[in-house]
């Protein structure tokens with residue numbers, strides 16, 4: 001693969017202000033006629049060739065200003081035109097031929113479940129026609145679709161519908177016009193026979209927008225929650241950011257073969273059906289929350305991504321980080337802000353920290369790539385969102401909002417860079433953000449080491465920052481880290497201070513900007529307990545000695561819900577790591593009674609939201625624990641430490657947990673709202689503890705048998721399968737679930753997930769066998785992710801089994817998937833990214849598996865890129 005470098009960016013010699021596309025859709029031979037208006041950029045010499053991108057294309061016809069066969073050279077990957085007319089603008093007509101049925105990569109035009117659909121971001125449009133397939137080329141699109149009416153009664157593209165009618169021979173057509181110039185990656189087409197849920201939305205200026213969600217016939221009702229989320233998103237963007245929708249229609253289509261969550265094509269969002277379809281019988285509360293968030297995310301892209309897009313793919317975080325920030329804020333407003341923040345931090349630590357701390361680390365704005373598809377990462381998305389959040393913390397909500405206003409005003413209709421984005425905030429605030437800009441350019445998770453001492457009214461904090469070396473960045477500069485904090489007195493209230501010196505402290509935030517600060521707070525009446533990085537104001541790791549009694553105090557008294565959660569999580573993590581070390585040394589893990597008491601107190605504290613209690617009582621995952629251990633990891637000992645702590649907490653709280661479990665039983669009709677979901681979550685966490693005790697299997701089985709919604713059903717089944725694997729009643733429940741959900745692929749995915757995450761060495765055989773199950777299809781990304789993705793990332797003891805056989809199996813599976821869908825194989829391969837933190841024997845086996853992939857013949861650019869960077 002070619003190496004692309006940020007510093008090589010150059011504007012294109014030619015522009016394409018308009019494109020008229022005609023599709024004649026047929027399963028094996030679809031023809032595409034593209035009629036382009038090409039303009040030479042002012043300053044470009046007339047002799048400059050026009051080089052259009054293609055990918056696997058067959059050129060059938062080419063005309064320039066109406067004349068056939070102009071001077072050109074066409075390969076499947078490029079179309080080069082020379083001897084172009086002197087005139088600054090000319091018309092180019094290109095006809096290509098495609099085979100949507102054979103497209104298993106799910107990029108460009110393909111068929112999913114009988115529906116023609118497209119995915120163009122980032123470089124899929126070049127699989128449809130030759131084009132300047134780069135995000136800084138903005139064109140006005142007019143699209144005509146022709147198809148057999150029986151096969152495709154529904155014909156959709158971007159923008160507004162402008163014409164339609166019969167063509168004879170059972171064919172018909174529709175024409176769409178999108179008045180907003182857009183990059184080719186936002187083009188979309190859908191054609192097929194689908195059912196539809198309709199609604200409408202009246203915008204802030206009083207315009208009516210027709211909304212439609214298109215799904216498989218018979219599933220219309222399952223789109224109701226998504227529709228509701230869409231209307232709430234549209235309203236929220238008006239209220240929170242002043243953003244109004246800008247077309248007459250907004251269409252969403254759910255397809256069953258999709259490489260990611262969803263795609264924000266202008267006016268025509270295409271979704272993985274997993275993130276549209278939901279009711280209580282088929283979706284869990286987590287699914288509902290994801291649907292709400294992703295519907296919002298794609299809708300919010302209409303302004304952050306579509307109206308203002310990226311100059312080049314290095315700027316991906318410009319739209320993604322910002323839009324994740326926006327969807328986080330939306331969910332926080334719709335649900336519980338404190339709980340939402342804790343969940344975000346857990347995700348960031350689970351997905352982004354290991355990326356930043358391993359061989360695949362890259363800056364939020366990368367400077368190099370071989371395959372851009374491999375940079376749709378947690379760093380670009382989640383850390384990108386954290387950077388925007390820090391910007392708001394530093395500037396304050398009001399100045400941040402006026403910066404955003406300026407961004408929309410100044411850059412509407414443009415393809416922008418991170419520099420453009422930072423500049424609006426500099427202009428809105430009068431501040432210099434150049435040091436802050438390092439967050440976009442420097443990879444690695446910064447660490448803050450803090451030592452606190454108190455003497456005679458003065459609290460001293462010695463703060464050291466360091467950013468660890470990452471691939472191709474050995475030396476790092478000091479970053480601007482906004483550290484929100486509180487000083488808590490013995491009465492549990494915030495204590496004040498009269499002055500601070502050694503660092504800027506404003507509005508409850510310490511601004512760490514140097515490698516080291518000696519920060520002194522004067523006039524502090526007593527030794528306070530420190531609450532640091534409140535609300536997780538900066539995506540950093542903290543090294544600070546805190547006494548267990550201080551942490552326990554924070555659990556009870558910090559006014560910041562994240563701080564309370566963090567304090568308990570730190571206590572749990574410390575206990576787990578101590579237990580792990582004991583187990584490794586051949587001893588028994590033992591735990592302090594206090595931690596079980598604290599767990600009981602949190603569980604039964606009625607002043608705390610159930611959703612918060614559920615999060616607090618969820619033990620750090622095996623992967624979380626492994627990450628905190630950092631090196632030389634033995635996953636079996638991690639599992640053992642976690643299981644014993646869980647059993648210890650359960651045994652100490654048998655009675656209160658049992659009572660809580662009864663009290664929380666849902667008796668009314670199902671409601672998907674956050675409060676109801678929170679109660680279910682707490683009850684299901686408690687179930688997990690009770691299942692460790694004598695009689696636990698009975699409770700889990702009863703939970704499964706009496707469940708009236710998917711959340712509880714899965715909780716019961718998962719508990720049975722994980723705590724009582726192989727028992728006859730577990731097998732019976734698994735068989736029962738499969739029989740009841742055989743015709744529902746999305747429900748069967750949950751069944752695959754539960755079995756692939758059953759701890760222990762046996763899981764490999766199970767996964768192997770399930771790959772031959774009739775509900776499993778290697779071509780379908782949801783199925784593959786449910787079985788193989790979950791196994792590799794969610795089953796520490798199964799995937800990392802000591803003999804390395806799971807690695808070898810996984811490497812073979814990756815190569816098989818790679819033959820059809822390189823994006824998917826490459827994504828799955830990131831499961832190896834932390835291989836160097838394993839104990840030596842497993843490291844060696846993992847390395848061998850990676851080497852075997854690298855040495856295989858015909859490995860895609862995508863997969864090779866991940867494997868080679870992982871080995872480097």
Ligand code: B3K
Pocket residue numbers: 121122260262263264297298301320373376
């Ligand atoms: N922008 C798309 C992601 C496209 C991924 C291409 N590999 C969805 C989103 O982030 O909203």
Ligand code: ZN
Pocket residue numbers: 297301319320323
């Ligand atoms: Zn996005």
